Amino acid sequence: MVVTGTEAKLKKETLREIYWIMLLARRLDERAWVLHRQGKIAFHISGIGHEAAQVGAAFALRRGHDWVLPYYRDLAMTLALGLTAREFALGLMGKKGEPSSGGRQMPSHWSLRRANVVSHSSPVATQTSHAAGIGLAIKMRGDDAVVLTSVGEGSTSQGEWYEGVNWAAVHRLPVIFFVENNRFAISVPQEHQMAVENAADKAAGLGLPGVTVDGLDPLQVYQAVAAAAARARAGEGPTLVEARVFRMTPHSSDDDDRTYRTREDVEAMKARDPLGSFREFLRSQSVLSAEVVAEMEAQAKQQVEQAVAFAEAAPYPEVSEAAHPVYVEDVHHA
Amino acid sequence: MPEITLIEGIRQAMDEELARDERVFIVGEDVGRRGGVFRATQGLYEKYGPERVIDSPLAELSIVGVGIGAALYGMRPICEIQFADFIHPAFNQIVNEAAKMCYRSNGEWTAPMVIRAPYGGGIGGGLYHSQSVEAFFAHVPGLKVVVPSNPYDAKGLLKAAVRDPNPVLYLEPKKGYRLIRGAVPEDEEVLVPIGKARVSREGRDLSLFAYGMMHHYSLQAAQQVAAEGIEVEVVDLRTLNPLDRETVLGSVRKTGKALIVYEDNLTGGYGAEIAALLAEQAFTDLDAPVRRLAGPDVPAVPYSRPLQDWFMPNAEKIAAAIRELDAY
Ligand SMILES: Cc1ncc(C[n+]2csc(CCOP(=O)(O)OP(=O)(O)O)c2C)c(N)n1
Numbered sequence: 001m002v003v004t005g006t007e008a009k010l011k012k013e014t015l016r017e018i019y020w021i022m023l024l025a026r027r028l029d030e031r032a033w034v035l036h037r038q039g040k041i042a043f044h045i046s047g048i049g050h051e052a053a054q055v056g057a058a059f060a061l062r063r064g065h066d067w068v069l070p071y072y073r074d075l076a077m078t079l080a081l082g083l084t085a086r087e088f089a090l091g092l093m094g095k096k097g098e099p100s101s102g103g104r105q106m107p108s109h110w111s112l113r114r115a116n117v118v119s120h121s122s123p124v125a126t127q128t129s130h131a132a133g134i135g136l137a138i139k140m141r142g143d144d145a146v147v148l149t150s151v152g153e154g155s156t157s158q159g160e161w162y163e164g165v166n167w168a169a170v171h172r173l174p175v176i177f178f179v180e181n182n183r184f185a186i187s188v189p190q191e192h193q194m195a196v197e198n199a200a201d202k203a204a205g206l207g208l209p210g211v212t213v214d215g216l217d218p219l220q221v222y223q224a225v226a227a228a229a230a231r232a233r234a235g236e237g238p239t240l241v242e243a244r245v246f247r248m249t250p251h252s253s254d255d256d257d258r259t260y261r262t263r264e265d266v267e268a269m270k271a272r273d274p275l276g277s278f279r280e281f282l283r284s285q286s287v288l289s290a291e292v293v294a295e296m297e298a299q300a301k302q303q304v305e306q307a308v309a310f311a312e313a314a315p316y317p318e319v320s321e322a323a324h325p326v327y328v329e330d331v332h333h334a
Numbered sequence: 335m336p337e338i339t340l341i342e343g344i345r346q347a348m349d350e351e352l353a354r355d356e357r358v359f360i361v362g363e364d365v366g367r368r369g370g371v372f373r374a375t376q377g378l379y380e381k382y383g384p385e386r387v388i389d390s391p392l393a394e395l396s397i398v399g400v401g402i403g404a405a406l407y408g409m410r411p412i413c414e415i416q417f418a419d420f421i422h423p424a425f426n427q428i429v430n431e432a433a434k435m436c437y438r439s440n441g442e443w444t445a446p447m448v449i450r451a452p453y454g455g456g457i458g459g460g461l462y463h464s465q466s467v468e469a470f471f472a473h474v475p476g477l478k479v480v481v482p483s484n485p486y487d488a489k490g491l492l493k494a495a496v497r498d499p500n501p502v503l504y505l506e507p508k509k510g511y512r513l514i515r516g517a518v519p520e521d522e523e524v525l526v527p528i529g530k531a532r533v534s535r536e537g538r539d540l541s542l543f544a545y546g547m548m549h550h551y552s553l554q555a556a557q558q559v560a561a562e563g564i565e566v567e568v569v570d571l572r573t574l575n576p577l578d579r580e581t582v583l584g585s586v587r588k589t590g591k592a593l594i595v596y597e598d599n600l601t602g603g604y605g606a607e608i609a610a611l612l613a614e615q616a617f618t619d620l621d622a623p624v625r626r627l628a629g630p631d632v633p634a635v636p637y638s639r640p641l642q643d644w645f646m647p648n649a650e651k652i653a654a655a656i657r658e659l660d661a662y
Contacts, residue, residue: 067407102440111439118406119439121430129396129427133403133411140359140385140409160426163396170391324437326475328499331441 010059010222012287018059018218019282020296022051025076026275027300028085031308032092032107036253040312041092045108045252050180051076052274053243054150056221057178060229061148067116067134069127069149072108073180073247077150082115085303089311096317103317116145124155128164128177135173135238146232148225150178153199153242154185162206165240169208172237176228177208179240180215182247187260200242208238215243216274246272335519341511343488343518344374344450348412351496352382355410358496359386362397362414362450371416372452372511394420398427398449402435402501405447410496418453418505419465432501433476448495452508454547454597455629456646460637466598466629468545471503472574472607478502478528479574483549485516487572490526498528507546514550531578533585537565539660540591540622543582543608545571548595548647555652564660574604582608583616590621593659595652600628622662627655 010018025047032044047054050073058080061068070077075088083099090098092107100111100119111119118134120127131149138145155161156179168175179199183190196202203210209231213220221243228239246269250257257266282288325331338346351358359382360375366389369376379387390397394415401411415421421428432445455464472479478500482488488506495502507514518524534549535556544552549570556566567585571577586592592612594605605626612624627647629635635645 099442101438104440105438109438111442113439113442119435119443121434121438123426123430126399126426126431129399130403130406130431132396133400133405134407135403136400137404137407137409140404141407159423160395160399163391163393164399166391166393167396167400325441326437327478328436328441328444328446331436331444 010219014059015282015287016292018055019278019288021055021080022076022218022275022278023296024085024300024303025051025079027304028088028307029075031304033249033253035092035308041107043106043253044092045072046249047073047075049182049246049248049269049274050215052218052278053180053215053221053245055080056218057148057150057225057241057243060222060225061146064115066145066229067118067147069118069120069131069147070110071120071124071127071150071152071155073152074110074150075108078110078112078117081112081117083110083112085307086310089307090314093311093314094316095311095314097314102321125151125158125160125164128161129167131175131177132164132167132173135168135175136171138174139171144233146174146176146229148176148178150180152185153179153181153183153190154188154193156199156202157193165206165208165238168238169206172235174232174235175238176225176232177238177240178225179242180245181242182245184247184251186251186255187257198242200240203240208240210240210242212242212244215245216272216277218274218278248273335517337515338485338518339512340482340485340488340507340514341372341374343482343485344492344506345376345378346518347489347492347496348375348378349381351493352378352386357408357410358412359388359404359409360412360414361388361390361401363390363392363416365389365414370414372508374450375414394424395427398424398432401447401449402427402432402445405445406443410446412448412450412496415449415451417463418451418467419462421451421467425470428471428477428501428503429474433474435476436500437476444499445501446499448492448502448504450504450506452506452511454507454509455635456509456547456642458637458639458642459635461634464635466596468505468574469598469602469604472604474575476500477575479505480528480572481505481507481545481574482572483507483510483546483570484514486518486524487526489518490524491528491572494525494528502528505546509547510550526572529573529576529578531572531581532570533567533581534570535566535568537567538589539565540593540656541567541569541585541589542593542595542656543569543571544595545574546597548597551647551649552595552652554649555656558649558653559656559660562657564656566656577607577611579611582611586612586616587619590619591659591662592620592624593627593655594624595627595647597629597647599631600626601631603628622659625655625659627652
C-alpha cells in the first residue's frame, strides 16, 4: 500500500521545528565529513538524505515517553529525541562525557537513556527483537508507551529482523518497525536483497500491516507513523512503515560509491534533496520567510562551530575507564 | 530434609522466583502447557498463567532478544533454550547484545536475565542433543556462566541468577536431571553465590576440577580410588565465569597436582583455562604436569551406544586418569 500526500495538520511552530532539526542534522553531518577528511575523527556514517523520514517519524511519537531503538543513520531522529549537537560532536571524537557509550562505541551508535533511546550494536537488525521485548514488557505492565525501531532495507534480509517482527505480530505488541529504504546496502541494490517491490510488502507474510511512504516528505512519514502509533496504543499491534529515501553520500567514510553508482544517479538524488524541498514547501505555505531561513542557517552554523570547538577542547576518557563496567557490579567505577 | 532431583531443584527455583517477584517471567519453546520438553517448568503455566510462562515461536535468537528487550524495560526474564545444541542461533544476541550491553552503554543500560540451557551427553542424543557449549560462552566478558551439579546448587544458583543484575547463562547437566538426587531444605531460602567454587571432597594427593555431570562422576571416581589409598580433592567449579581462582589455586597449592575433567571435546575447552591459570600462577606448586580428561576432538557425540561410550568420560575413565597422575 502506498500512502500519498495528504497534509498532516501540524502547527506552524512544529513545522518550523521539524525543519530546524533536519537542518541542524544536515549541517552537523556535513561537518563530520570535513572532520574526517581533516583526520580529526576515525569514522563517520551519514544520514544525509534520510533527515525528513527520521524527523517525521520522531515527531509522530511522544518523544521522551515512547521508546526508540534506532540504527546508525538516525542522527536527525536522535537529535529530534533530545541528543544535543555537543553530544554528537563528543561522540565523533570519542571524548569523555559522550552519552551513548563513554567513547566505547564508534560514532552514531546511539543511546540516550534520558530519552528512552536504547543502545544498539553494529551487527544490523539485532535491535529488532529488543523492540519486540520492550513491547512485550509494556504490554505486561499495561503501560501506554509504544516502541519504534529502525533499520535499512538491506537489514530486513536478516533473520534477526524477521524473528523480531514475527514476535510482535504474534503477540500484537505496540511496536513500529520503521524501514529507511535508500535502495542500497553499501553497494548492493534492493533487487539483490528481496524479491518484493517494497520492504513493506513483507509485512503481509508476517501478519501485520505494512505501508510505504515518500520518505523525502516529513509530513507523509509523520502521518504514517502517527497512525501506526495510534494503532499500537490502542492495542491493535505492530505496523511496518517503510520510508523511501536517498542516501546522498557514500555508505560511510570508508566507502567510495563511485565504484557502484554513477555520478548522474547521485546528482539526480541531490536534485530532490528533502531539506531543500521541505524548505521550499514551508516557504510556499508562508511558514518560513527568507529572513527566518537565513537566521536558522546562521544559528545552525553557530551551533556546529560551538559543538566542534567544545568537543575538540574536551578531554578523552581516562585510560583506566576502558576496564569498566563489564558487569553491573562495577558500574560505579566507570 | 527431603531428597529431590536436580530438575526438581530447577523447577522449585523458578516457582519461588515467580512468586517472589512479579517482574520474573519464563519464555521458551514448549514451556507452557507442556511444561517444557524435560518438564522443568511443569505446573508453572497452570499456576502463573500464559502471560508469565510464555510459549515462544520456534526461534532461539528472538527468545533471547525479546528477553533482552524486556530486561531493558525492567523485567527479569528467564529464557529457556530447549537444548544447548540449539543455542547457536542466539549466539549473536547473547554475545553481541546481552553480554556487551552494560559495557557498551557505559552502564546506562543493563540486561538482567537468565538463559537456561540443558547441555551434555550420555543420553543417546547424538550430535545435536548432546553438546557442551560452555567454552564458547565462558570466554565472554559481561556474561556469567554457571553449571550446577546437584539439586541444592541447581536451586540456589538459579535463584541467585534470577536476582543477578547481569545476564547469566545457566547450563543444566541434563543427564543428571533425574539421576542426581540430594537433600534440599524446604523451609529456608536456598541461595548459592555466583562466582564461588566448592570443595566437595577434601584430599591431599591431587586436585580434581569438574562441573555438572562430570563432577558427579568425579566424586564416584574419588570414592573408588580412596579404597586404593589415593586421596583426591574434588572441586566443583559451579561458576565458570567469573572463575573462583582463589579456590582453584588454593587447592593445587595444597596437593601439587591437577586433573580437569569436562565432557566437551578437549581442544580449546574450558579445562584449558584452568590449565593456563595453573601454569601462570601455580607453576612452582606443581609436582606433575596438569592433566585434562575430556571428550575426543570429533565434531560432537555420536549416537550409537559404543560410539557414545567411547566419547563420554565416566567414573572409570576418571579413576584411571587419577591413578596415572597420582603415580607421576
Ligand atoms: C550482521 C552484519 N553484517 C554486515 C554488516 C556490515 N554492514 C554495515 S551496514 C551494511 C549495509 C546495511 O544496509 P541497509 O540495511 O540497507 O542500511 P543502510 O546502510 O543502507 O542505511 C553492512 C553490510 C553489519 N554491520 N552487520
